[in-house]
Amino acid sequence: MTENNNYNHLKEKIIHVDRVFDGKVIQVDHDTVELPNGEQSKREIVYHNGAVCLIAVHEDIMYFVRQYRIAPDEFLLEIPAGKIEKGDFPEASAKRELEEEIGAAADRLELIHEFYVSPGFSNEFVYLYEAKDIKMQTQKLDDDEFLDVAKIPLQNLRQILSDGSVRDSKTIIAIQYVIEKYNL
C-alpha cells in the first residue's frame, strides 16, 4: 500500500491471532492488536473470499432477484450476485451468476465500482459489473438456491429507491448508477 504511507500514524498491528471459527463461507478471528498509541485492544474480524454482483439491463427492464436471506430474516430484492469461489476470477464468477440466477449471457462485463461492504469487521470485497450485450436464455439455479427473478421497468427505479423497497447496499449503488446513466 505504497500510496498510503502518509497514514501510518493510524495503523494497528495484530500481535496475537485467535481463530474462533473456520467455516466454508467465513473465518472468524478474535485478535489482540496494538493501537497507534501503544495500548492493546481486541478486534473481531470476519474473513470472506469476496463477491460479485451485476447490473443487467435489457430492453428497458432491469433484472433483480428476490430471495430469502436468513441472517436478516427477510425476502430481499437484490441485483444478481454471488460469492467468488476460491481460485476463480471475479469476472468468471460474475458471468456464471448472471447465467444461473437470471438466465442471461453477457458478451462483455464492465467494472463499475469495487468496494468493501462492512470494513469495520469484515474484509468482504465486492465487484460490481455492468453486463453488456445481454442475451436472455434459461435460469440454471444451484440445487440449494431458491429465488425469483424480478423484472422492473427502468421508469420504476426512482420509485423503488424512494419507497423503501430496496434494502441492500449493492443494489442501491446499482440503481443509482442506472438512474444517472439512463437519465431517468
Place this chain on the structure above:
Amino acid sequence: MTENNNYNHLKEKIIHVDRVFDGKVIQVDHDTVELPNGEQSKREIVYHNGAVCLIAVHEDIMYFVRQYRIAPDEFLLEIPAGKIEKGDFPEASAKRELEEEIGAAADRLELIHEFYVSPGFSNEFVYLYEAKDIKMQTQKLDDDEFLDVAKIPLQNLRQILSDGSVRDSKTIIAIQYVIEKYNL
C-alpha cells in the same frame, strides 16, 4: 413480514442453532436449516447490532474520515459512521458520531437510505442520514479511535468516485446521492 407472504416458497427454517462465537461486536452462529425443498443445509450467520453513517456537507465541502481498517488491512476513505450501541436510537448514535469524528453538530438529520450491507451472511443494518444545519465545533474521538478528517470539495466528488479512491459501499451510496442532489 406480512407484505412478504407471497415469497414463502423461498423460505428457509432454522432447525438447530449452534453459537460458535459470542463477541462484543458480533455473534456468529453455525446453524442447520431446512431448505424450501425439505433438504437440510448449514448456514454461517453473523449477528451485528447495526450502524449509522452520515452525509455531512458544509460550505461546498463534504466531510469524510480516513482510518485504518484491520479486516481489509487498508486505510479507507469513508463517511462518518459508527455502531449503534445497544439500547440507543439510530439517530442518537448518528449525532454522537458526527460530533466525535468530525466535530460537527447538526440540528436535524434526514434519513436518506437504510440497507443491509452483506445480507448473504450478516444482519448488519445501516441507516444513512443527511446532517442538516451543520455547525462546526471540535473533534472528540474515543480513546481507542484514530482517524483523520478529510474535507473534499464538492466539485471533486465525481473524480474520487471514478478514480478508485472510494472503496466502501456506504460511502459510494452517499457520494452518488450528493452528486445528484447538488447536480455536480
